[in-house]
Amino acid sequence: MSILLRRWRLPYLALLAVVALLLSASSLEAYRLGGGTRPWEPFLWEFSSVAVIGVLALGLHALVGALRGRPWPRQLAAHALALPAFSLAHIGGMFGLRLLVYGLVGVGYRPDDLPTLLVFEGGKDAVTYISFCLISRGIWMARAAAQGAQELDRARRELAEARLARLADQVQPHFLFNTLNLISSVMYEDVARADRLLCRLADLLRQTLAAQQRVEHTVHEELALVQPFLELMQARFGPERLVVQIDADAAARECRLPALLLLAPVENAVKHDVARHRGRVTVSVRAERVGDRLRLVVSNHGDTAVPEAAPDPDGGLGLRNLRERLQGRYGDAATLAFGPDGGGMTLRVELPCAC
Known part of the structure; x- marks a missing residue:
């Protein structure tokens, strides 16, 4: 009063x-x-x-x-x-x-x-x-x-934040379990190699834990997580099977996005596509800023025309998680497209660029 x-x-x-x-x-x-x-x-x-x-x-x-x-x-x-x-x-x-x-x-x-x-x-x-x-x-x-x-409004914001936190928490276990399975497949073939992979994985997990605490970070910091993950996958499949390309312009690297947003689609590109192709597969991650929008593209293209098994058209659990995170964080301001592209699959994400 x-x-x-x-x-x-x-x-x-x-x-x-x-x-x-x-x-x-x-x-x-x-x-x-x-x-x-x-x-x-x-x-x-x-x-x-x-x-x-x-x-x-x-x-x-x-x-x-x-x-x-x-x-x-x-x-x-x-x-x-x-x-x-x-x-x-x-x-x-x-x-x-x-x-x-x-x-x-x-x-x-x-x-x-x-x-x-x-x-x-x-x-x-x-x-x-x-x-x-x-x-x-x-x-x-x-x-x-x-x-x-x-x-x-406050209850809705708290619910949305809790929902986003739950979805973000799902990313790390999903990534961790799949990576450990990959490492276990070489453990008895090459102990020294498996040890190196486990050490690299430990470093990567420390970085992902720190990223989750920040909720969001820059594209540059996100790529700093994606690159070592792809290095782990290259060590698993060999550079002759997996070729990695990462390209991001300086303006895009300054944009902010939810932490661990790209790990799931990159993991899908490896797990669902590289592992299913007989020949070499190129996984590329591109980020560019177009006006006030951030455009992210994750794609894979194999030397063979048809993979051994058809990929999941919905992108699996990781991309369903990604859709929910984008909807909860940006609503209709973010768009996601996923589908066949030549000899592989391409994911395109556009969202507002906040620096």
């Missing part, structure tokens, strides 16, 4: 002043037609009334807020007690201010007798009270709706 008062204090005072001036101008015309000789009197009458009501309206607003959610009979009983108190406070405060000003300027003032005042002012106060109650209730409802919208 105190924060609300500080924020709206000046606009509220300005509104009261405007209302009092408009009422005073209307009363002044009637005052002159009635033969009044002191033009300041209508201003005193209206400003004293508006000033007291302005103070009482704040208390009434607090009362309406305190009664929210209470049973209707209890609310009606509270308002039945508050209305007479509101009217008496208005009458007492208003005429107290008037008598004070009249006394200071040395002018006599005789208000109407109390029964007449109670009937005349009480009727107007009842209308004012009900009007302020309705306005106040509308303000509280609008405030509650705004708070509800903020809570819903």
Whole structure:
């Protein structure tokens, strides 16, 4: 309440002043037609009334807020007690201010007798009270709706962040298990080679753990993870079976993207395509900036025209994960296309470039 008062204090005072001036101008015309000789009197009458009501309206607003959610009979009983108190406070405060000003300027003032005042002012106060109650209730409802919208938006953001974190967590185990399977296949053939691969894998896992903690990083940092992974795969299949090409312009390397975004499609290019071709396969990773967009392309092309087995048209678990991550992070601002391209498969991703 105190924060609300500080924020709206000046606009509220300005509104009261405007209302009092408009009422005073209307009363002044009637005052002159009635033969009044002191033009300041209508201003005193209206400003004293508006000033007291302005103070009482704040208390009434607090009362309406305190009664929210209470049973209707209890609310009606509270308002039945508050209305007479509101009217008496208005009458007492208003005429107290008037008598004070009249006394200071040395002018006599005789208000109407109390029964007449109670009937005349009480009727107007009842209308004012009900009007302020309705306005106040509308303000509280609008405030509650705004708070509800903020809570819903915060809940949606937290849910989206948790969902993205879950999807990101799926990347590392998937990559780890497949890499360990690849290493295990050479363990009994060449122990020294398997040892080198395990050491390289340990270094790579340390880097991926650090990347996951940052949620997102630059394309340059992402490629610094992709390249050692492809080196591991080259060690597994041999440079005569797997050719690696990585190309990224300087502008694209500065763009930011979700951490570990490219590992899954690169892994798919190796697991689902290189392992299925009889001959040599070239896996290429390209990144370029086009205006305010980042374009990423992961493709593989084999020397043989047809692989031993048809690749998964959906790209497998890794690319389904990638689609969900892009949708959760960018919505419709990101696009993904995956399909056959000559003798291999190509994945194209476009997303906003944020530096």
